[in-house]
Amino acid sequence: MANPFDKAQELAQELQESEEFTNLKQLHEEVNNDEVAKKMLDNFRQLQMELQQKQMQGEQISEEEVQQAQKQFEVVQQHEQIMKLMEEEQKMSQLVSEINKIITEPLEALYGVEENQEG
Numbered sequence: 001m002a003n004p005f006d007k008a009q010e011l012a013q014e015l016q017e018s019e020e021f022t023n024l025k026q027l028h029e030e031v032n033n034d035e036v037a038k039k040m041l042d043n044f045r046q047l048q049m050e051l052q053q054k055q056m057q058g059e060q061i062s063e064e065e066v067q068q069a070q071k072q073f074e075v076v077q078q079h080e081q082i083m084k085l086m087e088e089e090q091k092m093s094q095l096v097s098e099i100n101k102i103i104t105e106p107l108e109a110l111y112g113v114e115e116n117q118e119g
Contacts, residue, residue: 020092027085041082044072
């Protein structure tokens with residue numbers, strides 16, 4: 001019988017060897033090696049995180065905060081490497097999301113069937 005942990009390790013290795021991961025890693029290193037780009041991205045992500053935390057705590061985000069976030073995003077958009085990095089992050093996120101969907105299909109099917117039988 002196959003061990004799910006072994007398969008997960010194999011999948012992790014496959015991800016690390018994928019073109020998506022390789023591109024993401026290279027862009028990540030390029031941005032981190034550029035002091036200006038790194039600071040711009042860090043500031044943008046810090047603001048994003050602060051706003052997300054406020055939302056999760058049910059706090060209202062002010063118009064000023066929305067405008068500040070928009071301005072920072074516009075600044076980040078001007079930097080080609082940051083935008084490439086964000087695009088690759090999006091691709092990797094989508095890939096992981098699709099893999100997660102495949103992995104959880106048996107559980108969804110199991111609970112979906114049980115719910116239908118009860119109804």
